[in-house]
Amino acid sequence: MAILSTLITTIPLLATAFAAPNQGHYGRLPKDLIAPHVQALPYAPTNFRPAVPQRQHGHGKVCTVQSGSRDAGPHIIAAARKCNHGGTVYFPPGDYLIASAVDLTFLQDIDFAIWGNISFLQDAKYWETQTFQYNYQGAKFFWRFGGTNVNIYGSGKGVIDGDGPYWWGAMANDSTTQRPILFGTDGLHHATISGLTMRNPPNWFNLIANSSNILISDLSLQVDPQPKATPAKNTDGWDTYRSSNVVIQNSVIVNTDDCVSFKPNSTSVIVQNLSCTGSHGISVGSLGQYIGEVDLVEDVYVYNVTMANAGNFARIKVWAGAEASADGLSGGGMGSVRNVTYDHLYSDSNDEVVTLTQCYYSVNQTMCDRYPANLEINDVTFKNIWGTTSKKYDPRVGSLVCSSPEVCHNIYASNIHLEPPSGNDATYTCVNLDDSDLDINCV
Numbered sequence: 001m002a003i004l005s006t007l008i009t010t011i012p013l014l015a016t017a018f019a020a021p022n023q024g025h026y027g028r029l030p031k032d033l034i035a036p037h038v039q040a041l042p043y044a045p046t047n048f049r050p051a052v053p054q055r056q057h058g059h060g061k062v063c064t065v066q067s068g069s070r071d072a073g074p075h076i077i078a079a080a081r082k083c084n085h086g087g088t089v090y091f092p093p094g095d096y097l098i099a100s101a102v103d104l105t106f107l108q109d110i111d112f113a114i115w116g117n118i119s120f121l122q123d124a125k126y127w128e129t130q131t132f133q134y135n136y137q138g139a140k141f142f143w144r145f146g147g148t149n150v151n152i153y154g155s156g157k158g159v160i161d162g163d164g165p166y167w168w169g170a171m172a173n174d175s176t177t178q179r180p181i182l183f184g185t186d187g188l189h190h191a192t193i194s195g196l197t198m199r200n201p202p203n204w205f206n207l208i209a210n211s212s213n214i215l216i217s218d219l220s221l222q223v224d225p226q227p228k229a230t231p232a233k234n235t236d237g238w239d240t241y242r243s244s245n246v247v248i249q250n251s252v253i254v255n256t257d258d259c260v261s262f263k264p265n266s267t268s269v270i271v272q273n274l275s276c277t278g279s280h281g282i283s284v285g286s287l288g289q290y291i292g293e294v295d296l297v298e299d300v301y302v303y304n305v306t307m308a309n310a311g312n313f314a315r316i317k318v319w320a321g322a323e324a325s326a327d328g329l330s331g332g333g334m335g336s337v338r339n340v341t342y343d344h345l346y347s348d349s350n351d352e353v354v355t356l357t358q359c360y361y362s363v364n365q366t367m368c369d370r371y372p373a374n375l376e377i378n379d380v381t382f383k384n385i386w387g388t389t390s391k392k393y394d395p396r397v398g399s400l401v402c403s404s405p406e407v408c409h410n411i412y413a414s415n416i417h418l419e420p421p422s423g424n425d426a427t428y429t430c431v432n433l434d435d436s437d438l439d440i441n442c443v
């Protein structure tokens with residue numbers, strides 16, 4: 001404890017600090033240390049309440065984490081404990097190596113100003129026994145954030161670097177290598193996450209789990225090009241799970257898997273003004289994979305997104321009845337996809353732009369028709385979509401495949417203008433749905 005306390009300096013931050021920058025320690029604090037005012041625009045869920053910056057109600061402490069130690073983990077935890085209830089944990093520019101799991105699920109009224117570069121010990125064997133582990137998709141965290149009223153911001157300076165090439169290399173050697181998610185929330189409520197650069201995650205970039213009223217803005221997510229033998233793997237930008245009232249906006253993502261993915265029980269989620277390159281699109285699901293489970297994705301609005309060189313753009317994936325799958329065990333889960341809208345999408349050379357399937361992983365359409373999904377899809381809109389596709393499925397630009405009209409209602413498509421490279425008219429595959437609400441060329 002004695003060692004820790006010397007590494008954390010506590011500086012009272014008074015309201016007058018910025019008015020009189022040369023008094024005491026205050027002059028040395030970066031002017032922009034206070035949490036930026038980020039707002040969900042142009043859309044926000046009803047009753048959306050992300051965090052209030054601490055200066056508005058805190059005791060005003062700053063707890064500085066020193067860079068360059070062999071393991072920043074304990075220092076980060078100590079700083080967060082010291083500055084909890086109204087203070088700011090500050091990472092000055094420099095390198096922070098996290099070499100032990102960091103549990104920050106006790107947070108209450110606290111800000112994190114990250115101006116440095118945070119990375120994690122490159123030791124897959126060691127982390128195997130150290131990470132926070134979850135049942136859902138084998139998710140693992142190096143560190144996790146939970147609590148209430150929290151701002152985490154990099155103001156364009158902070159970097160969270162996953163050193164992905166190490167992990168993808170380890171995976172090429174041993175496919176069972178466990179790879180943690182770069183940034184995780186578990187039970188975080190009323191929070192903003194902004195202004196950070198995230199690079200080369202071992203696995204997904206972000207998992208927002210058990211959380212609500214989260215505003216994510218002005219992030220840059222980047223996967224660097226990799227050698228063929230050690231490709232980047234599972235680098236989803238954001239996955240939301242058991243979370244509601246989430247806004248993800250104003251960010252640029254270059255990756256190799258889903259740009260955003262709405263996993264089970266994601267409700268009232270808005271995605272707006274993103275630029276995604278190289279991804280698998282903005283996906284609902286997959287849902288309904290497990291018999292006996294109930295998956296909900298409801299009230300999702302995806303607006304003003306540009307997507308380039310991706311496999312898919314707008315995509316909804318639901319498993320058919322279990323009997324329709326090759327193993328007879330996967331699929332057949334219950335639940336619903338309801339009120340999902342994709343609006344103002346700009347497509348640059350993506351393979352398929354509009355995709356809805358309720359026959360995910362079914363061996364074939366005959367089997368899917370015979371054993372339709374238990375998970376219903378209702379009120380899905382694809383509208384105001386422009387741009388080009390790649391030559392992969394030319395002239396097809398979309399497919400809307402339900403397993404039965406009984407479990408797939410109110411699917412709308414309108415004002416879609418996509419140009420396949422051949423110059424032929426764009427076509428869509430449409431199966432088992434009422435096409436009277438579809439202003440597209442179903443073939």
Ligand SMILES: *[C@@H]1O[C@H](CO)[C@@H](O)[C@H](O)[C@H]1NC(C)=O
Nearest residue numbers: 095117118119159161163199
């Ligand atoms: C961050 O630190 C890690 C580990 O030292 C290093 O590999 C990485 O290049 C750094 N990233 C940036 C953007 O400085």
Ligand SMILES: *[C@@H]1O[C@H](CO)[C@@H](O)[C@H](O)[C@H]1NC(C)=O
Nearest residue numbers: 166167168169170171172173
């Ligand atoms: C993978 O194996 C190669 C060859 O044996 C080795 O050089 C490399 O260090 C290994 N990478 C990891 C991350 O274990």
Ligand SMILES: *[C@@H]1O[C@H](CO)[C@@H](O)[C@H](O)[C@H]1NC(C)=O
Nearest residue numbers: 134135136139186209210242
């Ligand atoms: C979410 O909450 C549930 C129920 O409390 C818990 O079992 C689970 O571990 C939490 N985290 C994740 C990522 O699922």
Ligand SMILES: *[C@@H]1O[C@H](CO)[C@@H](O)[C@H](O)[C@H]1NC(C)=O
Nearest residue numbers: 218219249250251252273274
């Ligand atoms: C959209 O996001 C980009 C990239 O983050 C940002 O530069 C731009 O200001 C955002 N536009 C709006 C209207 O917020």
Ligand SMILES: *[C@@H]1O[C@H](CO)[C@@H](O)[C@H](O)[C@H]1NC(C)=O
Nearest residue numbers: 041042272273274275304305
């Ligand atoms: C849509 O995104 C573009 C590019 O990021 C941005 O310039 C524009 O202002 C956004 N439009 C709206 C209405 O938010």
Ligand SMILES: *[C@@H]1O[C@H](CO)[C@@H](O)[C@H](O)[C@H]1NC(C)=O
Nearest residue numbers: 241242264265293294295296
């Ligand atoms: C999702 O919500 C439904 C309805 O509340 C619940 O039955 C189900 O267990 C939840 N699923 C998960 C994965 O939390």
Ligand SMILES: *[C@@H]1O[C@H](CO)[C@@H](O)[C@H](O)[C@H]1NC(C)=O
Nearest residue numbers: 045268269298299300301339
């Ligand atoms: C559909 O979802 C959007 C976005 O969350 C929401 O604003 C709207 O009120 C929802 N509509 C209905 C009918 O629930």
Ligand SMILES: *[C@@H]1O[C@H](CO)[C@@H](O)[C@H](O)[C@H]1NC(C)=O
Nearest residue numbers: 326362363364365366367368
């Ligand atoms: C679909 O798959 C089933 C089960 O494998 C097979 O019996 C059937 O012949 C297939 N039908 C078509 C049209 O391929």
